[in-house]
Amino acid sequence: MRVLVVTILILIPPTFLTFNRVEALKTRIRVEGRGLFIPSSRFLKPASLGFDTMVADLYWLKTVQYIGDDFWFRKGYPQLFDLVNLVTDMDPRFEYAYEVGGIILSVYGGRVDESIRILEKGYRQRLGYWEIPFFLGFNYFYYLGDYRKAALYLTEASRLPRSPKYLPKLAAKLLAKAGDPETAIAFLTEVLKNMDDERMRKEIEERIKEVMVERDIQHLERAIKVYRERFGRPPEGLEDLVSKGIIDRIPPEPFGGYYYIDKETGEVKSSVKKERLKIYKKRVRR
Amino acid sequence: MRELAIAFNTFRECIRDRILYNxxxxxxxxxxxSGILSTLSIGEQVRIILNIGLAAIEIFGVMMAIFLGIGLVYKEIDRRTIYTILSKPIKRYQFLVGKFxxxxxxxLVNLIIMTAGLVGVVYLMGWHVNSTFFYCLWLIFMEFVLITSLALLFSCFSTPTLSAIFTLSFFVIGHLTEDIKFFGSRSENPFLQKASTILYYILPNLENFNIKALVIDTIVRGLYFEDVSAGVGLKLILFSTLYGLFYTAIIFLLAVIIFEKRDFK
Known part of the structure; x- marks a missing residue:
C-alpha cells in the first residue's frame, strides 16, 4: 500500500511538467491571434439543451471581460456586436445586454450602425425599458443627426414606465430647435444622469464640453458678424467685442483654454480643441 | 500471464455486450x-467528412469506454464472480491490470473498425488521408485510455449509474478546464483565483488530446504533420502522450488502492 502511495506521489511532478509543456506547445501552434471564438446562436441554441439563459449568462460574463480588456478598448471592440448579439439571441429578454452593448458600441467603439442594430433588436422585443429607445434616440441625434427619428424614439421612451419626466420636453425641443447646441447639451446632460460607470461619465462629460465649445464659437461668430456690420471691418481680437459692448464677456473655455480669432481665416478657435466639432455630422469609425 | 487471461476474458465479455454494438x-x-452530408457542401468535402467522422469516433469511443468501463469491476462484485477469481493465486492489482x-x-479494436469506416468513406469520396490522420487517432486513443482509467476508478467503489455520471462529468469538464482558468483569473476574489488554478491543474485537461482541427487542416491542405509549426507538432504529440500516461497511471494506482482496501469476505 505504501509503495502505491509513494508511486503516485512520484508520478505527480512529471504529470505537471508534461502538462505545462503541452500548454506551452499549444500556444506556439495556435495562430488565430487574440480574437474570440463566438459560436453561432443557431448552433448554440439547440446545443444548450434548453439551458439557453444560463449559456447567455456565461457569454455575458465573457462580454464583460471583453469590454474591460484595454486591448479591445483601443481596438474599438471589433467583436462586441457579435458577443452581445449572441447573448441576446440566447436570452432575448436580457435588457442590460442591449443597453450596455448599445452604449459602448457607439460611445467607445464608434460603431454607430452596430449600436443601433443591437438597440433596435432590443426595442423590437418590447421589454418596456425606456432606456433602450432613449439611447436609440441619442444615437440618431448625436451621431447621425436624424432629429426626427431621435424625437420619435424619445417620445416612445417617455411612454414607458419609470421614464424621466423631461423626455417629452426634450423630444419637442429636438423637433423645434434641432441644430441648436443648447439642445445637444440638454440631451447629453440627461444621458449623463443615466450613467453609473465612471469611465462612461467622463466620456460623456467630455462630449458636453465639446458641444459647449461649439456653442460658444457660434455665439462669438454671431457677435463678430454684428461687429462687422456695425464697423465695416472685422475686430482685431475678441476683446473688441466686449469693449464695443456687443457681448458682455468672452465665455470661459470649458477645457481651461481660451478663445481667439484665427488671423489667417478669421474664424474663432479654441486653444484646446483645434478641430471644430462636427457634431451634426457622422462620427463613425472604420 | 494471469493478467493476460483476465484481459482476454474481459475482451470476450466486452464484445458480447449489446451496448457495444449499439x-x-x-x-x-x-x-x-458524413459522406452524404459532405455532398451538400461546395468544396471542402473532405473537411466535413473528417470533422464529423473524427467527432463520431471520439464521442462513441468515449461512450464505449464509459459504459463498458463502469461495469468492469462492479459486475464481478455484483455477480459474486470476484470471489472465485480472487481465491485463485492472483493479486488484486493483477486483476485490475487485466481488466484495464x-x-x-x-x-482499440473498435477504434480500428471505426477508422476503417472513416477511411473508407474518404476514399469513396475520391480523397485520401495521409499519416497525419493517425497522429490524431493516437491522441483520441490516449483520451480513451484516460477516460477508461476514470471509469475503472469509479467502478471500484460505486454503482454503474453513478460511475457513468461521474465519468461523463469528467469528460465534459475535462474539455472545459481552460474556461475555469479563464474565469478564475478574471475574478477579483483571491480564493476563487486560487481554487480555479488548483482545479485547472488537478482536473484532466482533455483538450490536450484534441488536435482534430489542426490535423484536419493539415490533411485538407495536403501537408504532413511533420511540416506543421517546424517540429512543434511532433513534440506536442509526445508530451500529450506522456501527460496522458502519467495521469492515467495516477488514476489507475488510486483505483488499485481503493480496490485493495475493499473487503470481499
Whole structure:
C-alpha cells in the first residue's frame, strides 16, 4: 500500500511538467491571434439543451471581460456586436445586454450602425425599458443627426414606465430647435444622469464640453458678424467685442483654454480643441 | 500471464455486450452520413467528412469506454464472480491490470473498425488521408485510455449509474478546464483565483488530446504533420502522450488502492 502511495506521489511532478509543456506547445501552434471564438446562436441554441439563459449568462460574463480588456478598448471592440448579439439571441429578454452593448458600441467603439442594430433588436422585443429607445434616440441625434427619428424614439421612451419626466420636453425641443447646441447639451446632460460607470461619465462629460465649445464659437461668430456690420471691418481680437459692448464677456473655455480669432481665416478657435466639432455630422469609425 | 487471461476474458465479455454494438452501429452510421452530408457542401468535402467522422469516433469511443468501463469491476462484485477469481493465486492489482488492458484492447479494436469506416468513406469520396490522420487517432486513443482509467476508478467503489455520471462529468469538464482558468483569473476574489488554478491543474485537461482541427487542416491542405509549426507538432504529440500516461497511471494506482482496501469476505 505504501509503495502505491509513494508511486503516485512520484508520478505527480512529471504529470505537471508534461502538462505545462503541452500548454506551452499549444500556444506556439495556435495562430488565430487574440480574437474570440463566438459560436453561432443557431448552433448554440439547440446545443444548450434548453439551458439557453444560463449559456447567455456565461457569454455575458465573457462580454464583460471583453469590454474591460484595454486591448479591445483601443481596438474599438471589433467583436462586441457579435458577443452581445449572441447573448441576446440566447436570452432575448436580457435588457442590460442591449443597453450596455448599445452604449459602448457607439460611445467607445464608434460603431454607430452596430449600436443601433443591437438597440433596435432590443426595442423590437418590447421589454418596456425606456432606456433602450432613449439611447436609440441619442444615437440618431448625436451621431447621425436624424432629429426626427431621435424625437420619435424619445417620445416612445417617455411612454414607458419609470421614464424621466423631461423626455417629452426634450423630444419637442429636438423637433423645434434641432441644430441648436443648447439642445445637444440638454440631451447629453440627461444621458449623463443615466450613467453609473465612471469611465462612461467622463466620456460623456467630455462630449458636453465639446458641444459647449461649439456653442460658444457660434455665439462669438454671431457677435463678430454684428461687429462687422456695425464697423465695416472685422475686430482685431475678441476683446473688441466686449469693449464695443456687443457681448458682455468672452465665455470661459470649458477645457481651461481660451478663445481667439484665427488671423489667417478669421474664424474663432479654441486653444484646446483645434478641430471644430462636427457634431451634426457622422462620427463613425472604420 | 494471469493478467493476460483476465484481459482476454474481459475482451470476450466486452464484445458480447449489446451496448457495444449499439454504439458501434451508430458510430458507423454517422461516419457514413458524413459522406452524404459532405455532398451538400461546395468544396471542402473532405473537411466535413473528417470533422464529423473524427467527432463520431471520439464521442462513441468515449461512450464505449464509459459504459463498458463502469461495469468492469462492479459486475464481478455484483455477480459474486470476484470471489472465485480472487481465491485463485492472483493479486488484486493483477486483476485490475487485466481488466484495464482488456477494455483498452476492446477499444482499440473498435477504434480500428471505426477508422476503417472513416477511411473508407474518404476514399469513396475520391480523397485520401495521409499519416497525419493517425497522429490524431493516437491522441483520441490516449483520451480513451484516460477516460477508461476514470471509469475503472469509479467502478471500484460505486454503482454503474453513478460511475457513468461521474465519468461523463469528467469528460465534459475535462474539455472545459481552460474556461475555469479563464474565469478564475478574471475574478477579483483571491480564493476563487486560487481554487480555479488548483482545479485547472488537478482536473484532466482533455483538450490536450484534441488536435482534430489542426490535423484536419493539415490533411485538407495536403501537408504532413511533420511540416506543421517546424517540429512543434511532433513534440506536442509526445508530451500529450506522456501527460496522458502519467495521469492515467495516477488514476489507475488510486483505483488499485481503493480496490485493495475493499473487503470481499
Amino acid at each position: 454504439l458501434l452501429i451508430f458510430a458507423i452510421l454517422i461516419i457514413g452520413l 488492458s482488456g477494455l483498452l484492447f476492446t477499444l
